[in-house]
Amino acid sequence: MTDTPNHPPRKGPPRPCDVLERINGSATPHEMRDPFDIGETFTSLAASGEALTIYPSGLADPVLARIDAVHPEEPHFTLDVLKQIPPGRATFVAALGGNAKLQFDLTGEWIPQPGMPNMVPAVFPESCLVLNRRAAPRLDTPINGSYAATFTLLNKQFELPLCDYSTSGVGLRATPDQAVELYVGRKLKSVRLQLGPALAIVADLEIRLLRPFRSFLLGEQVQVGCSIDNIEMQMQQTLQRLVTSNRGRQAA
Numbered sequence: 567m568t569d570t571p572n573h574p575p576r577k578g579p580p581r582p583c584d585v586l587e588r589i590n591g592s593a594t595p596h597e598m599r600d601p602f603d604i605g606e607t608f609t610s611l612a613a614s615g616e617a618l619t620i621y622p623s624g625l626a627d628p629v630l631a632r633i634d635a636v637h638p639e640e641p642h643f644t645l646d647v648l649k650q651i652p653p654g655r656a657t658f659v660a661a662l663g664g665n666a667k668l669q670f671d672l673t674g675e676w677i678p679q680p681g682m683p684n685m686v687p688a689v690f691p692e693s694c695l696v697l698n699r700r701a702a703p704r705l706d707t708p709i710n711g712s713y714a715a716t717f718t719l720l721n722k723q724f725e726l727p728l729c730d731y732s733t734s735g736v737g738l739r740a741t742p743d744q745a746v747e748l749y750v751g752r753k754l755k756s757v758r759l760q761l762g763p764a765l766a767i768v769a770d771l772e773i774r775l776l777r778p779f780r781s782f783l784l785g786e787q788v789q790v791g792c793s794i795d796n797i798e799m800q801m802q803q804t805l806q807r808l809v810t811s812n813r814g815r816q817a818a
Contacts, residue, residue: 576613576614576615577614577615577616577617579632579648580617580618580630580631580632580648582630584617584619584630585619585628586659586660586661586667587659588659588669589659589667589669589695589697593697595667595695595697595698596695596698597694597695597696598693598694598695600780602778602780603778603779604641604694605636605641606778607662607778608633608636608643608690609636610662611633611660611668612632612634612635612636612643614750615632616632616633616661617630617631617632617660617661618631618632618633618645618658618659618660619658619659620647620657620658620659621656621657621658621659622651622652622654622655622656623654623655624652625652629647629648630647630648631645631647631648631651631686632646633645633646634685641690642687642688642689642690643687643689643690644685644686644687644688645685645686646685647684647686648684650683651686652676653675653676655671655672655673656671656672656673656676657671658670658671658672662696662775666696666697666698666774666775666791667697668694669695669697670691670693670694670695671691672689672691674688696777698775698791704730704735704736704737705730705732705812706729706730707728707729707730711762712760712763713727713728713731713760713761713762714728714759714760715736715738715757715758715759715760715771716757717754717755717756717757717758718756719747720747722747724744724747726739726740726744727739728759728760728761729789731805731809732809733802733805733806733809734793734794735774735791735792735793735794736759736771737790737791737792738790738791738792739787739789739790740788740790741787741788742778742786742787744788745776745778745790748776748788748790751773752772753770753771753772753795754770754771754772754773754792755770756768756770757769757771761805767797767801767805768797768798768801769794769796769797769801770794770796770797771793771794772792772795773790773791774791775789775791776788776789776790776791777789777791
């Protein structure tokens with residue numbers, strides 16, 4: 567069986583079923599303000615063809631679009647819209663993988679490029695809201711603990727630090743070079759999860775979120791959020807006991 571290519575095929579034009587609701591006012595998203603992070607996120611959305619749901623101010627029905635391209639150096643991008651956006655303020659919503667939502671506001675005239683009525687230039691927002699929708703509470707790993715994920719991909723050995731974990735998934739940290747081989751939807755088989763000095767379990771993972779960020783100590787890094795795709799019952803029970811035990815300690 568051959569491995570999946572490095573990048574899945576780009577999605578087709580958005581459909582009515584792709585409409586996303588805005589982030590609920592009672593939710594607690596985090597804010598993304600770094601133009602580098604915003605650019606990397608928009609580039610990922612352009613590559614995947616993920617739908618954007620646009621809520622123009624004063625318009626009852628949302629407009630669907632995609633990000634066609636992101637400028638390699640300037641904080642500009644181009645929208646591929648299904649219909650014209652009325653001038654003024656608009657709220658944009660997109661899915662990041664299957665487990666997070668992106669939202670930002672922009673104000674513009676939304677004038678298409680000459681001769682290209684569906685292509686609308688835009689500038690980066692000052693900030694974006696990112697809401698991670700986790701199926702189960704996750705626990706942070708100790709800073710100096712023995713926590714890592716080890717797996718083989720494309721005949722290469724990976725060992726990524728484990729940042730957090732739960733009964734349904736884990737958060738990893740990768741360098742930009744390591745992240746070249748990773749994409750949302752990629753399956754990671756037989757991953758060895760080292761959960762402290764004396765416990766390791768094996769599970770299949772699916773990448774659900776990739777988010778570039780800049781660490782003060784480590785420089786450019788990539789957050790890799792994974793769901794547990796397949797795990798033996800005994801190991802699942804072991805993970806459940808570990809999460810329950812450590813959740814109680816952190817709460818105390």
